[in-house]
Amino acid sequence: MQNLLLDFILQYIHLDENEKNAIASLDIFHTIKKGHILLKQGEFSNQGYFVLKGCVRSFYIIEGEEKTTAFYTEMEGITPQCVIDNKPSEYYISCVEDSILLISTPDMEDEMFQKFPKFESLCRILSEKLVSKQQIDFDNFKISSPEERYLNLVDKRPDLIQRVPQHQIASFLGIKPQSLSRIKARIIEKNK
Amino acid sequence: MQNLLLDFILQYIHLDENEKNAIASLDIFHTIKKGHILLKQGEFSNQGYFVLKGCVRSFYIIEGEEKTTAFYTEMEGITPQCVIDNKPSEYYISCVEDSILLISTPDMEDEMFQKFPKFESLCRILSEKLVSKQQIDFDNFKISSPEERYLNLVDKRPDLIQRVPQHQIASFLGIKPQSLSRIKARIIEKNK
């Protein structure tokens, strides 16, 4: 697990032994069971998550219905809005599968930034990349129909279709489960 | 204009005279005319933009049709994906109004980060905030109907409704101009 993390970081910046050890010494690896809720709507939290293995989902509950808005899988991270703005969370975060997560707090991060400014560079670079990626994802969502969004998901994140229940996929695509079933049937019909 | 920028920055970090002068000495203020295209689809660029005054729009042209995906107004910045990934741009960026923009390049930023590490902290913090804000915007888009999205826009960015043509607003909301007209008529009908 340590190595997965180091390899990921080394794609972006170089680390000396000292810095590698600093990471290794952080006791931040956590094994979380499927279904466990990491963050609840209305709750305060100062935890950020980085997925080393497994899958994490964020969702709202609106009029009793779950609205899934994001999935985070291997080498993806989330810092919930409530951590950044210091206000109660508007959404839930839970584990879709048994997962290994890296859990951090702003205090820990600030400490690392103090000791190793390089880590702040890393976080800046990763954040900037993420801003740009998110914008593209949002753009593609806007300019696509539900059917196109589904086909795009099958193309870009085929693993998700397998590892996540369909009604969560539907919600993630901004439609109802019944519509997703219909879309899938329509696609099969077309390809005949 | 200098002061607008400094005041914005001072919300997040403290600057000494030296640092303030460093910013002032950057010759990065540009006056851009309405309609001017800053970035074209297919083009390479290394320019990032920060809006001091005015309004900038990003859009795709798909099958001859403009698809507006974002508006950037006072104190908002864009670093186009093509700058970050060093590949041709998938979208256009143009000025909706006469605007005053701050234009930067990665080289300039890296130089500033070298001289004043504090600026890198600032950029990290701003990027992290932006990631979180973007995620919330995307979430709200997904969990809302077109009508709700429109009402939300009227509530959250009423200025946009005024300063931007309706067909661009429609596209931004993920619908056709005709549908936006209908939605507006429906809302008026309801409130009678």
Place this chain on the structure above:
DNA sequence: TATTTTTCTTCACTTAAGTTAACGTTTAAT
């Protein structure tokens, strides 16, 4: 000012998603 172009709205019609309900299947719990 006159003229062209862009923008916005309305309408009739088509298409696709939402809704409600039912049913078989898979998964989890006892």
Place this chain on the structure above:
DNA sequence: ATTAAACGTTAACTTAAGTGAAGAAAAATA
């Protein structure tokens, strides 16, 4: 192993967005 709950699909019906066309209003241009 049995039961209950959650999940996925199908169907009939409703609602709302897309489409194509036309015309009025506003803005840009000559």
